[in-house]
Amino acid sequence: MKLYEYESKDIARKYGVQTPRGVLASSPEEALRAAEEFGAVVLKSQVLVGGRGLAGGILKAESPAEAYMKAKELLGKMIKGERVEKLLVEEKICVAREYYVSITVDRATKQITYLVSSMGGVEIEELARKHPEKIKRMSVDPSIGYLGYMGREAAVFMELPWSLSNQVDHVLSAMYRIMIDYDAELVEFNPLALTCDNKLIALDAKIIVDDNSLFKHPELQALYGRGLTPYERKAKELGFNYVELDGDIGVISNGAGLTMATMDAILYYGGRPANFLDIGGGAGRERVKEAVKLLLTHPKVKALLVNIFGGITRCDEVAHGVLEALAEAGVSKPVVVRMLGTNEEEGRRILSEKGITVYSEMDEAVRKIVEYSRGG
Incomplete structure (x- = not known):
């Protein structure tokens, strides 16, 4: 869950970080x-x-x-x-220089990691692409926690005067404590500014809290769900794993791995996914129906791909769910179905009788949905 800047700064001040x-x-x-x-x-x-x-x-x-x-x-x-x-x-603050500091979870090393740079006020992704040598990474051993030498190393890398190393140490230590206390995925000060009177002050602050930890933070629970689009909110209510993207091809699949692979294939063939929607394993016709209706009624979605591997999910149930959604949605958009596995033949028969072609190979289905999205 993302916090607004003013909320992030309220937390930062509680830990002794200066803000305007x-x-x-x-x-x-x-x-x-x-x-x-x-x-x-x-x-x-x-x-x-x-x-x-x-x-x-x-x-x-x-x-x-x-x-x-x-x-x-x-x-x-x-x-x-x-x-x-x-x-x-x-x-308005008199600023001498701007820096970048953040702390996040590095999933590759499975450690909490600091990112610091002498170039602040820019997006970290852009900085990493154009000036990777300007970013220093420092991993924290979770069994030990933050150590003071990290602040000194950061101060040297950011080319700050040695007299400011204690301030850097204070800021980085506070970030680590916020990270742990709030179960944060990210704590970022960008820019962290050196003022004209030699003080370090967070001009901007961003904190993202792990949704799964909100039960431990009752003061944040009431904030959950804000900033979501109506479709994201509806998907949450229905219990779907759903993320909105910028494309125009709706994606429904079962299992995060298959859903991601489907999105990758769409991009490979020149299409753009409109979303990530994982209906999970064992989904029945009602769950499939609600997922299909959700995306059919989304204004960004031009065409919809349903890609199902029938293990504990039955293909005939998927077929019934797709047809019921098409009947109830009141929207006509191209729909491509790829299914494989349990009761596959019955699922094919159900959809074929209604004029919907079912594909066995994902590549074929993806090529077809990309063609539809282009008006083909």
Whole structure:
């Protein structure tokens, strides 16, 4: 679960990390009052998407009157599909340099790992692609935890004065404690700024908490589900493993591995998956029906691929679920089915009688769905 910037900064301050003074505003009048207190300010849209700066979601104002006008411009604006309902209005900071620091779980090494760089304010993926030598990785032995030498190594790598090594140590130590205490998948300060008076301050903060740990954090449970699209929310209610993507080919499969392989095949043949939807093992016709209806009614989906390996999942049940969904959805879109396994022959017969061709080979089915998505 992603936290908003202001929530992440609230947590960071509890652990002693300095952040700019700021006020949460939901109206231009509140932004005006904040600017009257702080002077020059930065107005930051509170949305749960990346790249908001490039999308025009962060604006500066030199006076209260300008802050009022900029707040009117930002509130209600759509940033990458998310409506801006609140602004974080912060004092403008004199910045000498910007750095990048984060701590996350490295699944390859199965360790908590720091990423630090002397280049801040840019996306870490872009930084890793263009300047991999500018990123330092430091793994933490989970049986020992954070050690002070890591802060000193980070300070040296970021080319900070030795006099600031204690501040770096404090920031990195706080990040590790946040990571552990909140069961976080990511704690990121980007940028971590060196101010003109030689202080390290988190200009931006991002914390992502593992959904599976929310039972341990009652203060966060009520926040779960916000920022989801209506289709993501519906999928959660139905118990599907579902992720929305930017493509136009709907994908339904059983098992995370097969679903991922299906998406890879679609990309290989020039298509673009609209989603990841794993209905799980042993899905009956009702579960299949709800999954198919969900994607058929999604406006981004031009064509739908159902790719099922029938182990404990019966192909005849899948076939009935597909037909019931087509009857109830009231939407006509191309549907391609590939099924193999338990009761495969019966499933083929059920669908064939309704004019739906069933494929045995995934490549054939994927090529066909890509063709449909292109209007073929």
